[in-house]
Amino acid sequence: MVTRVLLTLVKAGVIRPLGPRGLAGTLLGYLQWDITLAWGYRTGAARHPDRAAIIDDDGVLTYAEVDERTSRLAHAFRAGERIGLLCRNHRGFIETMTACTKIGADAVLLNTGLSAGQLAAVARDQRIDRIVADREFADVLPDVPTFFSDELESLVLNGPTTPLPRRPPRGRLIILTSGTTGAPKGARRPEPASLAPAAALLSRIPLRHGDVIAITSPLFHAWGLAAFQLGLVLGATLVLRRRFDPEQALRDAERCTAMFVVPVMLQRMLEVPHRPKLRVIASSGSSLPPKVASRTLEEFGPVLYNLYGSTEVSWASIATPEEMLAEPGTAGKPPLGTRLAIVDEQGKPVAPGEIGRIFVGNGMLFDGYTNGTSKESLDGLMSTGDLGYLKDGLLFVAGRDDEMIVSGGENVYPREVEDLLSELDGVTEVAVLGVPDDEFGQRLAAYVVGAETLTAERVREHVKANLARFSVPRDVFFVDELPRNAAGKVVKNRLRERQ
Template sequence: MLTRVLLTLVKAGVIRPLGPRGLSGTVRGYLQWNITLAWGYQTGAGRHPDRAAIVDDDGVLTYRQVHERTDRLAHAFRAKERIGLLCRNHRGFIETLTACTKVGADAVLLNTGLSKTQLAQVAQDQEIDRFVADREFADALPDLPVVFSDELESLILNGPTTSLPRRPPRGRLIILTSGTTGTPKGARRPEPASLAPAAALLSRIPLRHGDVISITSPLFHAWGLAAFQLGLVLGATLVLRRKFDPTQTLKDAEKCTAMFVVPVMLQRMLETPHRPKLRIIASSGSSLPPRVATRTLEEFGPVLYNLYGSTEVSWASIATPEEMLADPGTAGQPPLGTRLAIVDDQGKPVAPGETGRIFVGNEMLFDGYTNGTSKESLNGLMSTGDLGYLKDGLLFVAGRDDEMIISGGENVYPREVEDLLSTLDGVTEVAVIGVPDDEFGQRLVAFVVGEETLTAEHIREHVKANLARFSVPRDVFFLDELPRNAAGKVLKRQLREQG
């Protein structure tokens, strides 16, 4: 295992010969900060000080500048202080998070789509001491101290240059769950103990040292955070924009080698005519509709990689372009060092092709929710909360285990109907949910975004021709758009209120 990790890191250029300055920066950074974001930027300042680290709406910062600026900013925070970070994608997010690691402050990454009521509840639940936030969210913030992101520059310029404590206490990194079906929970994320987690992702997604990476996924989301952390390991240049615009993103991509997206953003980009050359498009954060996968592979070439995972388990599997060309619905295979099991309700392995509960084991399983609960575990593996099956060694996700319905005594999976309808001409987006039914116990309802020529009967006939009769949605609603959170996930609780 260690040999494979080292070979993967060497192939990606993470491990390579270093000059005296680069070696010194790497060693001093490790002795000072351990393997943290702070170590990453000090290492970068030694290995490639003048390389662009961040390109955003405010300009360019080099690795040396980010390291020096976060040294100054770190003095504004205290060990074990809990910071609520409510920012869009820009340098302020990255510099605040890095500065927190330099003093051992906790950081709670907040979804920019939370309401005022939700923010107040999260602030209380997570015991936030103060906020670092973009000024646009000022009216939504609870009555706690706040530093607005446009004030960070003054803190940095006027910050002291005195030494920071060596090996500060490890601050907690807390990410909120998506909250698509209820109130968001705080998930405690572990700090990587080595570079093995990076090697796991690099074993299936062939990023390289020095890549220029556009991160369109929100940094507060587990996928955007992973892109940031992996990019730092690679000494990459990170291209960030406060707000997603498909035209601007594709223009940025002309100077990028890779892009991290969530599926809805990828779909928006497919609606524009520009097709820059990229070596890698990495997608995650929600299910990737097969039709979107197919179009991306056709129009951008064999560059699409799709990661299936969650806030709690980090990653479970990654699909390569070749695997999705063979079957665009697959979630691929587990990366290096990852174990995968499909089990029944008694925890026993199911036969290949049979649907069961998905359990995963890797080095980055979360440390539990901040309310003291956790995900179900089985023999060192953790539940993803999803159902799926294996076919020819590839994983296929059937949907959430709490979304499966029993209609007329039959197990019915909304995800299966969603994937089918996403391939229907004229359908742009679709979501399917289960609702109570007096006759059959439960039934499906479909919510469709698409061309005006579509009819409910057209939708039902397509499902009837391809799936079992219990999978046919009795009700079909046509919407201008699906309700989504800031990370692009469909808010099914809102749809359920309509259905």
């Protein structure tokens, strides 16, 4: 295992010959901060000080500049305090997170789509001492001392250059769950003890040292955060925009080698007639419709990689272009150092092709929710909360285990119907969910965004021709758009409220 990790890191250019300055900076940064964001920027400042680290709406910052600026900014915070970040994708988000690491403060990544009431509850539950926020969110901020992100520049410029504490207390990183099925919970993310987690992702996604990476997925989300952390390990240049615009994203891609997206963003970019050349498009954050996967591979070439995971387990599997060309709906195979099990309700492994509960083991399982609860575990593996099956070694996700319905005594999986309907001509987006039924206990309802020529009967006929009769949605609603959270996930509870 150690040998494979080293070989993967060497292949990606993470481990490579260093001059005296680069070696000294790497070692001194490690002695002060271990393998953290602070170490990453100190290492980058020593190895490639003049390389662009961040390109955003405000310009360019080099690795040396980010290292110095975050040391100055760290003096604005205190060891042990808890900082909430309510920001879009820009330098202020990254610099605040890194400054927290340098001083030993906790960072709570706040979803920009939360309401005032939700933010107040999160601030109370997470015991947030201070918030760094974009000024656009002033109207929803809780009663907590706040730095606005446009004030950070002054804190940086006026910050002292005195040395920071050596070996500060280890700050914690807390991400909120998506909240699509309930109130968002705080999930404590572990700091990696080595570069093995980076090697796991690089074993399936061919990113390279010095890549230029556009991160369109929100940094407060686990997928955007992973892109940032992996890019830092690679000494990459990160391209950030406060707001996603498909045309701007594709213009940015002209100077990029890789792009991290969530599926709905990829779908929006496919609507723009421009195809820049990229080596990697990495997608995650929600289910990737097979039609979107196939069209991306056809129009951009064999560059699409799809990661299946969650806030709690980080990653479970990654699908390569070759695997999705053969099976567009697959979630791929576990990367290096990852274990995967499909089990029944008693925790026993199921046969290949049989649907069961998905459990995962890797080096980045979360440390539990901040309310003291955790995910179910089994023999060192953690539940993803999803159902799936294995076919020829490839993982297929059937959907959330709490979304499966029983209709007339038959198990029915909304995700299977969604994937099927997404391939129907005229369908742009679709969400399927279970609703109460007096005769069968439950039935499916489909919410479709699509062409005006589509009819409910055409939708039902397509499902009836391909799946069992209990999978045919009794209710078909045509809507202008699906409700999504700030990370791009469909919030099905809002669809239920329309019934």
